[in-house]
Amino acid sequence: MLNDFRYAFRMLLKSPGFTGVAVLTLGLGIGANTAIFSLIDAVMLKMLPVQNAEQLVLLNWASPKWATGILTNLSGNYWTDDSGRFTSTSFSYPAFRRIHDQNQVLSAVFAFADLGL
Known part of the structure; x- marks a missing residue:
């Protein structure tokens, strides 16, 4: 050899x-x-570095039509679901603050944003 x-x-x-x-x-x-x-x-x-990662939830909203007067534009993602409603997982910062401050169900609320890279 x-x-x-x-x-x-x-x-x-x-x-x-x-x-x-x-x-x-x-x-x-x-x-x-x-x-x-x-x-x-x-x-x-690898698992996410959080406790109870299987309990993480992603919030979304749905509207039967475009929310004219409330939403002037939407930065993020949206799609139309099977029933024709506009649906998105993107929230404005004021909406996030309101969800965060009035939360009585979840142990914590956090947000993330695309860096645009």
Whole structure:
């Protein structure tokens, strides 16, 4: 077995172009797989760093028609549900403050926003 490794090493030294391409290909392959696994691990495999993550809820609102006079524009997401109502998980900051201040059901209320990157 040791003779096989010596022979392989000698052959690699005789063709430095092939050796460079092989090492570069292995490096890129290992690096790409590591990056993809790290992303999947962080997003899908690890639990959220909160207590009772299975009890997290995402609030949304629904309106039978566009709330003219109340909503002049909507920054975020919205869609039309099966019954034709406008539905969204986006709230204005004043609406969030009101939900936060008058909350009597949830243990805590927090908000997040897209950084626009």
